[in-house]
Every structure is written in structure tokens, then in C-alpha cells.
Amino acid sequence: MNPLSRVAIGSLLILAGPLAHAADGQAIFNRGGQNPAAMACMGCHGVDGKGIAAAGFPRLAGLPAGYLAKQLRDFRQGSRKQAVMEPLAKALDEAEIDAVSHYLAQLPADPAPDLRRQQIATDPLTRLALYGDWGRQLPGCVQCHGPGGSGVGEHFPPLAGQPAAYLAAQLQAWRIGTRSNDPNQLMVNVAKALSDSEVEALAGYFAQPAHQEARP
Ligand code: HEC
Ligand code: HEC
The missing domain is CATH 1.10.760.10 (Cytochrome c-like domain)
Incomplete structure (x- = not known):
């Protein structure tokens, strides 16, 4: 040839x-x-x-x-x-x-957490997750990630049902720059506005659907 x-x-x-x-x-x-x-x-x-x-x-x-x-x-x-x-x-x-x-x-996922979570914000962690902190120009997580962190459309992934260690690792990855794939830098600014203890607490909050079931 x-x-x-x-x-x-x-x-x-x-x-x-x-x-x-x-x-x-x-x-x-x-x-x-x-x-x-x-x-x-x-x-x-x-x-x-x-x-x-x-x-x-x-x-x-x-x-x-x-x-x-x-x-x-x-x-x-x-x-x-x-x-x-x-x-x-x-x-x-x-x-x-x-x-x-x-x-x-199309694989089945566990049902999204209770929507009542949206209305109940009695402690600082829940307030941060639901409403953010405008003093730091920080929107609430659920404003993009949906009620209970159940995800919205193609661009805003669910947080609910993810392991806490995984969620915390992603927030840290944005802070240190190993994850820089977010459209319009939507997440890097959020992640950088959080303290280490808030990263851990929010990861635990969204990872455990049982957390809100314990609430009234
Ligand atoms: C302004 C919109 C917006 C807000 C507010 C927001 N996020 Fe996000 N988040 C996104 C987008 C968009 C992505 C997906 C980025 C990508 O394409 O990789 C994302 C992805 C994530 C991921 C990675 C999920 C995965 O499966 O890898 C985590 C964890 C996360 N966000 C946590 C949070 C937390 C906690 C808060 C509240 C402190 C928050 N986000 C607030 C837009 C937002
Ligand atoms: C050896 C273990 C391993 C195998 C096998 C594996 N993954 Fe992963 N995958 C991981 C880990 C660990 C992460 C978390 C990465 C991070 O922290 O950014 C991940 C993350 C992902 C994510 C990102 C999820 C999100 O919410 O953003 C996707 C998508 C993914 N894997 C798809 C796949 C696909 C498709 C396959 C099979 C072809 C696969 N993985 C095989 C370990 C694995």
C-alpha cells in the first residue's frame, strides 16, 4: 500500500x-x-x-x-x-x-427532601442555606440549587443525596482553584465567601435528608 x-x-x-x-x-x-x-x-x-x-x-x-x-x-x-x-x-x-x-x-434517585425546609430557618446554618448572607453578597444555596437542594434544570446540580465529604471537597476545590468549571464563576464566589466551618456545616446540612425530617 x-x-x-x-x-x-x-x-x-x-x-x-x-x-x-x-x-x-x-x-x-x-x-x-x-x-x-x-x-x-x-x-x-x-x-x-x-x-x-x-x-x-x-x-x-x-x-x-x-x-x-x-x-x-x-x-x-x-x-x-x-x-x-x-x-x-x-x-x-x-x-x-x-x-x-x-x-x-434516567436512573431513579431518592426523593428530594421535604419542601417545608424552605420555610423553616430558625438557626444560622439554615438561614445561610436558605437565604444566604447579603452582607457578604452571598445568595442562599437553594436559590440556585432548588428547594432542599434538589437541583434545577441542566445547570444547577442537586446537593441533596451527595456524601457530605464530597460536597465539602467540591467547595474546597473551588476555593483552591482545582475546580474552575462553573459558568460565570457562580460557585467560586460563593465558595470563597464561606468559612471552613461553614463549608463543613453546609455539606452536612445538604447531605442528610434526615436532618430536616427531625424538624417540626
Ligand atoms: C448563583 C447560583 C448558585 C448559588 C447561589 C449556589 N450555587 Fe452551588 N452551583 C452552582 C452551579 C452553576 C453549579 C455547577 C457548576 C458546574 O457546572 O460544574 C454548582 C455546583 C455546586 C456544587 C457541586 C455539586 C456537584 O455535584 O459536584 C456544590 C457542592 C455546590 N454548588 C454547593 C453550593 C452551596 C453549599 C451553596 C450555598 C452556600 C451554593 N452552592 C450556592 C450555582 C450556585
Ligand atoms: C475508581 C473510582 C471511580 C470510577 C471507576 C468512576 N468514578 Fe466518577 N468519580 C469518582 C470520584 C472520586 C469522583 C469525585 C471527583 C471530585 O472530587 O471532583 C467522581 C466524580 C464523577 C462525576 C462528577 C459528579 C458531580 O456531581 O459533579 C461524574 C460525572 C463521574 N464521576 C462519572 C463517572 C463515570 C461516567 C464513570 C464510568 C465511566 C465513573 N465516574 C467511574 C470515582 C470514580
């Missing part, structure tokens, strides 16, 4: 690449992607995709597909730096990212 036709065949293969396989989101979740470095998601994110709280591995089940796909691309291009997910995301191709994100989005 002459070098020219080799190049031609090579570019045909590259063009055909993304169409060469119909990516199966469920198969990727259970067994991993075509590239062996794209390990099965359920190994860390739980057989039901609800995460593994004790290990701080986040819930993916029921998160919006657009948000999930964005995160995978952010890990890949470096606006979200994290040693475990970066190589995994790089090992997925475009079709696989879309397929696994759509699969995850």
Missing part, C-alpha cells in the same frame, strides 16, 4: 471513529468503556449509581444528562482537576460520554 492511500484510509477511519459504535450507556456503567482505562462506573458510584457515601464517591443517578456530560468534558480538559476521574474521562469518547450521561440521568 502506498503511503498516500494509507493516509487516506487512516483519515477515513478517524472520520468513521465516532460513528463506528453505538455506545451503550448501561454497558459502560456496568462494565466500562471500550478503552480499558474507562473503568466500570458502578465500581465507585455504586450498583444503583447513588454513590458510596462512606468513600465520598458522589451520586450520579438522576443527575441531569447535560450536567454529567459537562463534568466529564471538564475533567478531560482540565477545568476540573481530580486524579481519579481525569484519566477515566479521557478514556471515554464523545459518544460514550453522551450515552453514559443519558443512562445515568
Whole structure:
């Protein structure tokens, strides 16, 4: 084969690449992607995709597909730096990212916490979560993340049902700059306005739906 036709065949293969396989989101979740470095998601994110709280591995089940796909691309291009997910995301191709994100989005999630939480703000932590602190130009978390932190649309992910250690790690990542993928810097300003103890307290507040059930 002459070098020219080799190049031609090579570019045909590259063009055909993304169409060469119909990516199966469920198969990727259970067994991993075509590239062996794209390990099965359920190994860390739980057989039901609800995460593994004790290990701080986040819930993916029921998160919006657009948000999930964005995160995978952010890990890949470096606006979200994290040693475990970066190589995994790089090992997925475009079709696989879309397929696994759509699969995850339709997995059942635990019900969102009680809406009554919206109205009850008797202590400083709850006030911060619900109404923010305008002295610090800090909006309430639920103003973007929805009632009880249940998430809003494709862009504002749920906080409810995530492990506390994961939520705290994300807030810290924005503060130190390893996560810089938020549209219009919506989260970096929020995270930087919080103290360390507020980060821990808010992470615990949103991680535990039981917290508000104990309230009247
Ligand atoms: C070896 C463990 C491991 C495996 C396997 C794994 N993940 Fe992760 N994943 C993590 C960890 C740890 C994080 C938290 C990263 C951080 O702190 O930024 C994470 C975070 C994520 C996030 C961000 C969630 C959010 O709420 O922003 C997405 C999306 C994700 N993983 C998708 C996947 C997919 C899809 C697969 C399978 C192809 C997968 N992961 C396999 C450990 C893993
Ligand atoms: C002005 C809107 C806005 C407000 C207010 C806000 N957030 Fe966010 N938050 C976002 C957006 C947008 C994202 C997703 C960024 C991205 O695309 O990665 C996000 C993501 C997060 C994440 C990462 C979730 C995940 O699955 O990785 C955490 C944790 C978080 N916010 C906590 C909070 C807390 C706690 C508060 C209140 C102190 C708060 N946010 C207030 C807009 C907001």
C-alpha cells in the first residue's frame, strides 16, 4: 500500500471513529468503556449509581444528562482537576460520554427532601442555606440549587443525596482553584465567601435528608 492511500484510509477511519459504535450507556456503567482505562462506573458510584457515601464517591443517578456530560468534558480538559476521574474521562469518547450521561440521568434517585425546609430557618446554618448572607453578597444555596437542594434544570446540580465529604471537597476545590468549571464563576464566589466551618456545616446540612425530617 502506498503511503498516500494509507493516509487516506487512516483519515477515513478517524472520520468513521465516532460513528463506528453505538455506545451503550448501561454497558459502560456496568462494565466500562471500550478503552480499558474507562473503568466500570458502578465500581465507585455504586450498583444503583447513588454513590458510596462512606468513600465520598458522589451520586450520579438522576443527575441531569447535560450536567454529567459537562463534568466529564471538564475533567478531560482540565477545568476540573481530580486524579481519579481525569484519566477515566479521557478514556471515554464523545459518544460514550453522551450515552453514559443519558443512562445515568434516567436512573431513579431518592426523593428530594421535604419542601417545608424552605420555610423553616430558625438557626444560622439554615438561614445561610436558605437565604444566604447579603452582607457578604452571598445568595442562599437553594436559590440556585432548588428547594432542599434538589437541583434545577441542566445547570444547577442537586446537593441533596451527595456524601457530605464530597460536597465539602467540591467547595474546597473551588476555593483552591482545582475546580474552575462553573459558568460565570457562580460557585467560586460563593465558595470563597464561606468559612471552613461553614463549608463543613453546609455539606452536612445538604447531605442528610434526615436532618430536616427531625424538624417540626
Ligand atoms: C475508581 C473510582 C471511580 C470510577 C471507576 C468512576 N468514578 Fe466518577 N468519580 C469518582 C470520584 C472520586 C469522583 C469525585 C471527583 C471530585 O472530587 O471532583 C467522581 C466524580 C464523577 C462525576 C462528577 C459528579 C458531580 O456531581 O459533579 C461524574 C460525572 C463521574 N464521576 C462519572 C463517572 C463515570 C461516567 C464513570 C464510568 C465511566 C465513573 N465516574 C467511574 C470515582 C470514580
Ligand atoms: C448563583 C447560583 C448558585 C448559588 C447561589 C449556589 N450555587 Fe452551588 N452551583 C452552582 C452551579 C452553576 C453549579 C455547577 C457548576 C458546574 O457546572 O460544574 C454548582 C455546583 C455546586 C456544587 C457541586 C455539586 C456537584 O455535584 O459536584 C456544590 C457542592 C455546590 N454548588 C454547593 C453550593 C452551596 C453549599 C451553596 C450555598 C452556600 C451554593 N452552592 C450556592 C450555582 C450556585
